[in-house]
């Protein structure tokens with residue numbers, strides 16, 4: 001093996017290691033039910049002061065808070081109804097763990113009593129192998 005080849009191989013290994021260390025943020029769905037979704041930027045979720053609410057990642061054990069984003073989809077205006085009124089904005093919500101990148105996307109809707117319901121529409125499994133839990 002020549003020096004140049006060894007150098008190139010070392011450089012490739014270095015770049016591969018850099019690439020592996022970079023978190024790959026899973027892509028959010030661009031549409032659902034034929035409706036285009038506009039996503040906001042990821043932001044840090046709110047840390048709940050309520051200790052009975054788990055704000056961390058249940059998959060890898062990262063203490064959190066999880067990253068959070070919202071998406072909106074505006075249905076097309078029905079031909080017979082020319083008014084903008086009555087167009088219901090659909091809201092979506094996505095949660096992502098900053099450590100293992102596990103991402104879950106929900107369609108949020110309200111039932112007939114006005115209660116908010118979540119329906120999972122997309123899931124990205126973790127990109128890294130969960131670290132073994134340390135005994136405490």
Ligand SMILES: [Zn+2]
Pocket residue numbers: 057058059060061062097098099100101102126
């Ligand atoms: Zn995680």
